[in-house]
């Protein structure tokens with residue numbers, strides 16, 4: 001650029017010499033003339049930082065060139081805030097990299113009140129981020145509820161958000177080509193089949209889960225069995241989006257700085273174990289209703305735990321010794337106690353008065369649970385005249401050769417103790433809700 005300028009400068013001098021001789025009117029040199037300048041054109045465009053140049057050329061002799069400088073540009077400031085983890089600022093949209101009005105975020109409850117930036121790398125101390133003030137958990141005023149962790153829950157209905165998310169998700173998955181999506185690995189007619197997928201997408205600082213299926217999810221793993229998805233309003237070949245929202249937990253017990261929590265709404269749905277037949281492991285018979293060896297336990301401690309909780313949140317979840325012995329001494333299907341971060345409640349626990357339940361297995365509102373849109377999209381079974389659904393317990397039932405476990409019905413009955421209560425539930429049904437429980441130290 002510098003070389004150019006020097007060249008241009010000398011060109012101007014040459015032209016000036018000719019111009020002078022022309023104006024002198026001596027008529028001595030044959031090459032002397034009055035320049036016939038063309039239009040000014042951009043030789044070098046100005047930027048925010050440097051002047052530019054324009055030039056014009058003489059029509060009578062193209063070696064006659066005149067140049068002039070053009071003022072540097074004003075920055076063109078963005079109207080919206082630009083952001084990074086340190087602060088917000090207006091940035092020059094001409095791409096020069098200049099910033100103005102740069103300031104640190106002013107956080108309030110996790111987001112910058114000026115620019116909306118959401119803090120991510122929280123530094124928690126006693127459950128509160130010392131950068132942004134967001135809390136690992138919040139408690140209701142009466143102490144009966146705690147919000148903690150996040151899971152896809154409400155369906156997104158705003159068309160603009162749905163189309164932005166669907167565009168971000170890219171091409172739709174198909175069998176053998178999931179693209180950016182993940183197959184749930186659900187069963188169809190007894191086989192794991194790729195027909196239902198999900199994808200997690202962030203948009204404007206919020207997280208969403210897209211769900212898409214090309215076949216209806218069977219309500220039993222072992223056979224091609226009717227589905228409840230359509231009845232719940234979810235159809236094949238359509239993408240549905242669910243917002244990750246704080247999970248609301250019911251406080252069952254407070255003891256020694258810990259709280260025992262159960263999700264206060266059905267969060268998901270699926271089978272307890274994939275197969276209704278017994279199997280052998282290390283020369284021991286494993287019955288389908290064995291909680292320790294169940295798919296639902298694996299799902300809770302792997303899938304649910306990883307999806308719902310940040311690394312910081314995991315730090316305050318206790319490893320709980322889960323009592324798998326309490327369903328009567330004559331029950332041959334009880335398994336060893338397990339030590340887990342997340343678990344299902346037992347039949348005894350949902351009849352524990354100190355947890356706020358009634359001490360009986362009959363219908364009761366304290367055990368009746370509604371379900372999230374996301375759980376409904378998973379195919380839990382709707383019932384006439386109620387918006388509550390049944391949900392799994394971890395307790396094996398002693399009838400039915402180890403094929404059934406206890407559950408809570410949509411009416412809040414504890415089903416499994418006796419046939420007149422409706423009996424237990426076969427483990428391979430996917431129609432029941434999942435209600436995780438866990439213990440936190442606060």
Ligand SMILES: [Zn+2]
Pocket residue numbers: 018033034035036058059060061064
């Ligand atoms: Zn000329």
Ligand SMILES: [Zn+2]
Pocket residue numbers: 048074075076092093094095096097098
């Ligand atoms: Zn600029």
Ligand SMILES: [Zn+2]
Pocket residue numbers: 083087088104105106112113114115116117
């Ligand atoms: Zn900010």
Ligand SMILES: [Zn+2]
Pocket residue numbers: 110119120121122123129130131132133134
């Ligand atoms: Zn933070």
